[in-house]
Amino acid sequence: MILNRHQQIWLVVSKIPQGRVATYGQVAELAGFPRQARAVGSILSQLPRGSDLPWHRVINSRGELSFPLDSNKYQEQSRLEQEGIEFTGEKVPLATYGWNGVD
Numbered sequence: 001m002i003l004n005r006h007q008q009i010w011l012v013v014s015k016i017p018q019g020r021v022a023t024y025g026q027v028a029e030l031a032g033f034p035r036q037a038r039a040v041g042s043i044l045s046q047l048p049r050g051s052d053l054p055w056h057r058v059i060n061s062r063g064e065l066s067f068p069l070d071s072n073k074y075q076e077q078s079r080l081e082q083e084g085i086e087f088t089g090e091k092v093p094l095a096t097y098g099w100n101g102v103d
Contacts, residue, residue, distance in 0.1 A: 008032060009043050012101075016057040019084045019091050023061045030101050041066065049070035056080060057099075063091040 003011065008031040016022050022030075023039035033039060044055045056076040060066045065076050077087065085097050 005031070005033065005039070006043050009040055010053055013053055013055060013058060016054055016099050017096070018054075021057050021059050021063075021085065021094070021097050022064075022079070022099045022101070023094070024058055025061055026099075026101065027058055037061070048101070057083075059092055061093045065090070 009027060012027050012030045013022075023041040025035070027040045028034060028036040031040075044053075044058060047053060047055055056079045067076065072091065080092065081087070085092055
């Protein structure tokens with residue numbers, strides 16, 4: 001079965017374990033699309049409302065959420081905190097919570 005780009009990205013995101021995060025660039029790399037972090041963001045933004053895909057575990061390369069503080073999507077932080085991820089200021093310490101693509 002050959003997966004299209006969307007499906008490959010969704011597959012990688014589906015494997016990010018609870019309590020871990022991955023960057024947009026890392027997801028792109030693992031899906032076979034190096035240097036296409038923006039494409040990952042675009043594809044995830046098109047997910048249907050109520051999707052079970054853990055898109056909230058994908059953050060930017062600085063360890064920050066990629067939504068304005070006043071947006072509904074900023075609820076991503078609360079979902080991550082519920083999974084045990086602790087923020088340092090407005091950042092997730094990637095050295096502590098970053099997913100290596102294997103576990």
